[in-house]
Amino acid sequence: MNAMIRSVMFVLMLLPALSRAEQREFNMSIDEVAIEIAPGFTNKVFAFNGQVPGPLIHVKEGDDVTVHVTNNTTLAHTMHWHGVNQTGSWKNDGVPAVTQPQIEPGETFTYKFKVDRPGSLWYHCHVNVWEHVATRGMWGPLIVDPKNPGAEEKKVTKEVIMMMSTWESPYANSYGKGGMPQDVSDYFSVNAKAFPFTQPVRVKKGDVVRFRMYGAGDETHEMHLHGHDQLFAFKDGYQLPMPYYIDTAPVGPGERYDTIVDMNNPGLFVFHDHVDRHMSNNGAMLGGPLTVIEYAEIQPEPWYAWKDKVYDPDFFYSESMKKGYGMFLNASFQGRVVEQGRRRK
Numbered sequence: 001m002n003a004m005i006r007s008v009m010f011v012l013m014l015l016p017a018l019s020r021a022e023q024r025e026f027n028m029s030i031d032e033v034a035i036e037i038a039p040g041f042t043n044k045v046f047a048f049n050g051q052v053p054g055p056l057i058h059v060k061e062g063d064d065v066t067v068h069v070t071n072n073t074t075l076a077h078t079m080h081w082h083g084v085n086q087t088g089s090w091k092n093d094g095v096p097a098v099t100q101p102q103i104e105p106g107e108t109f110t111y112k113f114k115v116d117r118p119g120s121l122w123y124h125c126h127v128n129v130w131e132h133v134a135t136r137g138m139w140g141p142l143i144v145d146p147k148n149p150g151a152e153e154k155k156v157t158k159e160v161i162m163m164m165s166t167w168e169s170p171y172a173n174s175y176g177k178g179g180m181p182q183d184v185s186d187y188f189s190v191n192a193k194a195f196p197f198t199q200p201v202r203v204k205k206g207d208v209v210r211f212r213m214y215g216a217g218d219e220t221h222e223m224h225l226h227g228h229d230q231l232f233a234f235k236d237g238y239q240l241p242m243p244y245y246i247d248t249a250p251v252g253p254g255e256r257y258d259t260i261v262d263m264n265n266p267g268l269f270v271f272h273d274h275v276d277r278h279m280s281n282n283g284a285m286l287g288g289p290l291t292v293i294e295y296a297e298i299q300p301e302p303w304y305a306w307k308d309k310v311y312d313p314d315f316f317y318s319e320s321m322k323k324g325y326g327m328f329l330n331a332s333f334q335g336r337v338v339e340q341g342r343r344r345k
């Protein structure tokens with residue numbers, strides 16, 4: 001009896017600790033690197049911690065987040081936490097000349113806020129967005145787990161983060177240029193790679209996959225999955241009161257579409273952008289944001305395009321999403337350092 005009372009007391013003592021907001025503190029840098037997006041196409045970027053997409057930040061609703069952002073580049077930036085409402089913390093919203101002075105080269109700025117909303121949020125620069133976000137890779141995922149997950153998301157066995165974006169090859173090597181209304185995007189990507197540099201999504205029959213699709217560039221990507229029903233369950237991080245089935249998600253700039261898919265049809269099925277122009281690499285077919293769902297049950301034929309592909313299981317942050325809370329980098333997203341054009345402060 002005494003032992004039972006003791007264990008009940010222990011659980012009661014633990015309860016406040018379990019519901020307390022955690023403190024999460026991260027260091028981020030912004031670096032000038034070049035990334036290879038498609039065969040023969042390299043783009044200079046402003047990369048968070050040297051990589052595009054930026055590191056995965058995975059936290060829980062209600063956590064207190066502190067991020068120190070150091071600008072190692074030759075131009076000014078800020079960080080906007082897209083989807084965080086900044087309740088009582090508006091000076092951390094990252095809009096230059098409105099909520100803060102821009103972060104000049106060599107400076108560090110510290111953001112402090114409570115994640116006041118769950119869902120597929122993200123972060124991106126808010127200085128010269130048309131260049132820095134649309135063509136220089138200044139974006140990454142901020143995944144906030146809900147305090148009370150819904151029935152659909154509890155079934156998920158694999159997470160897949162897909163950030164679609166656009167590039168302008170005429171300005172690929174010219175920092176400070178590009179992204180204006182008259183400019184035309186000519187490369188398109190998912191997680192900063194265009195086919196054939198993209199990666200497959202490996203599953204097995206019975207998996208339940210949550211696809212978190214982001215519009216990180218400045219065009220709409222009509223993401224069509226073959227062979228499966230996509231249950232459209234979250235829009236911009238908000239749970240839909242009545243989820244419904246779609247086969248094509250129109251992921252526009254800034255938007256997030258989360259779909260939940262039962263992997264019940266073993267085979268090889270493509271998942272691609274249905275905008276024809278996006279399925280080329282500067283006019284060369286086939287390219288752009290295209291992946292293949294590969295079932296473990298299926299032995300690919302000798303003529304399969306990706307038969308000998310070297311597999312990166314974390315290309316969609318699927319492995320990092322299993323590791324709990326924190327900030328996660330992916331070495332295969334790292335760019336190579338470019339020569340600094342100007343002296344740093």
Ligand SMILES: [Cu+2]
Binds near residue numbers: 046076125126128138
């Ligand atoms: Cu910027």
